[in-house]
Amino acid sequence: MMTRRHALMGAALSALLVTVPALADDINLPRQSVDLVAPPFVHAHEQATKEGPKVMQFRMVIKEQEVVIDDAGTKLQAMTFNGSMPGPMMVVHEGDYVELTLVNPETNTMPHNIDFHSATGGLGGGALTLINPGEQTVLRWKATRTGTFVYHCAPEGSMIPWHVVSGMHGAVMVLPRAGLKDRDGKPLHYDKIYYIGENDLYIPRDENGKYKSYDSPGEAYADTMEVMRKLIPTHVVFNGKVGALTGKNAMTAKVGETVLVVHSQANRDSRPHLIGGHGDYVWETGKFSNPPEKDLETWFIRGGSAGAALYTFRQPGIYAYVNHNLIEAVELGATAHFKVEGDWNNDLMKQVTPPEPIPPAKLGAAETAAKSLVR
Numbered sequence: 459m460m461t462r463r464h465a466l467m468g469a470a471l472s473a474l475l476v477t478v479p480a481l482a483d484d485i486n487l488p489r490q491s492v493d494l495v496a497p498p499f500v501h502a503h504e505q506a507t508k509e510g511p512k513v514m515q516f517r518m519v520i521k522e523q524e525v526v527i528d529d530a531g532t533k534l535q536a537m538t539f540n541g542s543m544p545g546p547m548m549v550v551h552e553g554d555y556v557e558l559t560l561v562n563p564e565t566n567t568m569p570h571n572i573d574f575h576s577a578t579g580g581l582g583g584g585a586l587t588l589i590n591p592g593e594q595t596v597l598r599w600k601a602t603r604t605g606t607f608v609y610h611c612a613p614e615g616s617m618i619p620w621h622v623v624s625g626m627h628g629a630v631m632v633l634p635r636a637g638l639k640d641r642d643g644k645p646l647h648y649d650k651i652y653y654i655g656e657n658d659l660y661i662p663r664d665e666n667g668k669y670k671s672y673d674s675p676g677e678a679y680a681d682t683m684e685v686m687r688k689l690i691p692t693h694v695v696f697n698g699k700v701g702a703l704t705g706k707n708a709m710t711a712k713v714g715e716t717v718l719v720v721h722s723q724a725n726r727d728s729r730p731h732l733i734g735g736h737g738d739y740v741w742e743t744g745k746f747s748n749p750p751e752k753d754l755e756t757w758f759i760r761g762g763s764a765g766a767a768l769y770t771f772r773q774p775g776i777y778a779y780v781n782h783n784l785i786e787a788v789e790l791g792a793t794a795h796f797k798v799e800g801d802w803n804n805d806l807m808k809q810v811t812p813p814e815p816i817p818p819a820k821l822g823a824a825e826t827a828a829k830s831l832v833r
Contacts, residue, residue: 485513485555485598487510487511487512487513487555488510488512488513489512489513489515489557490512490513490514490515491515492514492515492516492548494516494517494518494540494546494548495546496540496541496542496546497542497544497545497546497547497628497652497653497654497655497697498652498653498654498697498703498709498794499652499653500547500549500631500651500652500653500720501546501547501548501549503549503633504551505633505637505638505647505648506633506634506635506636506637506645507551507635508635510553511551511553511554511555512554512555513554513555513557513598514548514550514554514555514556514557515557515558515559516548516556516557516558516559517558517559517561518539518540518545518546518558518559518560518561518572519539519540519541519561519563520537520538520539520560520561520562520563520566520570520626521537521538521539521540521541521563521566522535522536522537522538522565522566522567522568522674522675523536523538523541524536524671525543525625525698525699526699527659527661527693527695527698527699527700528693528699528700528701528791529700529701530669532661532669532693533669533671533672534624534625534659534661535624535672535673535674535675535677535678536624536625536675536698537568537570537611537621537624537625537626537675538625538626539572539611539626539627539628542697542698543625543655543657543697543698543699544625544627544628544629544653544655544657544697544698544722544724545609545626545627545628545655546628547628547629547630547631547653547720548628548629548630548631549630549631549632549633550601550630550631550632550633551601551632551633551634551635552601552602552603552604552632552633552634552635553600553601553602553635554600554601554632555598555599555600555601556574556576556577556598556599556600556601556630557596557597557598558572558596558597558598559594559595559596560572560587560589560594560595560596560597561594562589562590562591562592562593562594563591563592564591564592565591566591567591567674567675567676568591568613568617568621568675568676569588569589569590569591569613570588570589570611570613570621570626571583571584571585571587571588571589571611571612571613572584572587572597572609572610572611572612573609573610573611573612574599574607574609574630575607575608575609575630575762575763576599576601576603576605576607576609576630576632577599578599578600578602579599581612582609582612583597583599584612588613601630601632603632603745603747604632604633604634604745604746604747605631605632605741605743605744605745605746605747605766606629606630606631606632606720606722606741606744606745606764606765606766607629607630607631607632607744607763607764608627608628608629608722608724608762608763608764609627609628609629609630610622610626610627610628610724611626611627616683619686619725620679620682620683620686622724622725623657623658623659623660623686623725624675624682625657625698627655627657627722627724627725628655628722629653629655629720629722629764631720631764631766632746633746634746638739638746638768640739640749640750640752641749641750646739646750646768647716648716648717648718648768649711649715649716649717650711650715650716650717650718651717651718651719651720652709652717652718652719652720653719653720653722654696654697654703654719654720654721654722654730654779654794655696655697655698655721655722655723655724656694656695656696656721656722656723656726656728656759656781656792657693657694657695657696657698657724657725658691658693658694658725658726659691659692659693659694659695660682660685660686660690660691660692661682661685661692661693662678662681662682662684662685663692669692691726691786691790692790693790693791694726694781694783694786694790694791694792695790695791695792696791696792696793696794697794699791700791701791702794703779703793703794703795704793704794704795705795708776708794708795708796708797709779709794709795709796709797710796710797710798710799711771711796711797711798711799712771712798712799712800713771713772713773713774713798713799713800713801714770714771714772714800715770715771716738716768716769716770717768717769717770717771717796718766718767718768719766719767719768719769719779720744720764720765720766721759721764721765721766721767722759722763722764722765723759723760723761723762723763723764724761724762725761725762726761727758727759727760727761728758728759728761728781728783728792729756729757729758729759729781729782729783730756730757730759730765730767730779730780730781730782731755731756731779731780731781731782732767732769732777732778732779732796733777733778733779733780734773734775734777734778735769735771735772735777736753736754736755736769737751737752737753737754737755737757737767737768737769738752738753738767738768738769738770739751739752739767739768740752740754740757740765740766740767740768741765741766741767742754742757742758742759742765743760743763743765744763744764744765744766746766750768754767756782771796771798771800772803772806773798773800773802773803773806773807774798774799774800774801774802775798776795776796776797776798777795777796777798778793778794778795779793779794779795779796780792780793780794781793
């Protein structure tokens, strides 16, 4: 079990990793405070801007909390940014500064930090943000490259994968100042944006095969590590639990609306697929400096990265958005839904005749022979 002593040792290690001088507020730029929202939603933002760079200010509170991850009531001692799995997505533009106040309340039991894959220096900020319960820190970094990127907690050693698979990851999107474009430089626009964070979970079982529950993250640590080291997840979910984005929680759109989906996986590879739709434009690696691919059926999200896909819905109905490792989608929980409203287009798809018995006259020779053998 982690103790306060472990926490202090972690802070000491951080001090050894990097030493930087404390900086005064030496950036004379406009400041904008942003209120983060829980996924799959994303805070309001401009897709393109003619304004100059800003200091974009965010605040996140680390929350250790028990969460239910499936309809059977299975419990996870989660560690989260702002209480959601994944943590909120932050959107800025290239050239902006991200200034994050990270808070670790004294009610928590663990040291935590944040590693931004989008940042440069100090282990992505991890070496400068390791804080014990009852502490907070402010980190500022410059958004020097565009795209979608993962962030996650990375304390040290085996704490890193444990904190990540316990919920401590999220995404940053750095937009080009002129907005998204296709490979020919034509502007691309989205009407809605959704953020899907995929999580592989490792819940220990008792001697009878039932999932165990614990009173704190530290109590769950040893058993959870034993499961993790076998590399076989018990659940693979979108946004924290089985069914988090289905049924009444389905994402919504209308026919004709263009939706940008940002998909991250901080630990394992994934293969997103929109059943009944496509990726009109896909930044599979999530980097907007690279031209998007077009018309993909399934795309690949590398573990530890985030990708983005743009699609204009053309038909109404329920669209399943899945990890196309279908075992993980159907059996382990990696399924989301889009509920799309609008008018059906028979030119795109039409049921010419409904299901009906095969008329006897239409039976071929093989079917006739088979029937005679049965008699």
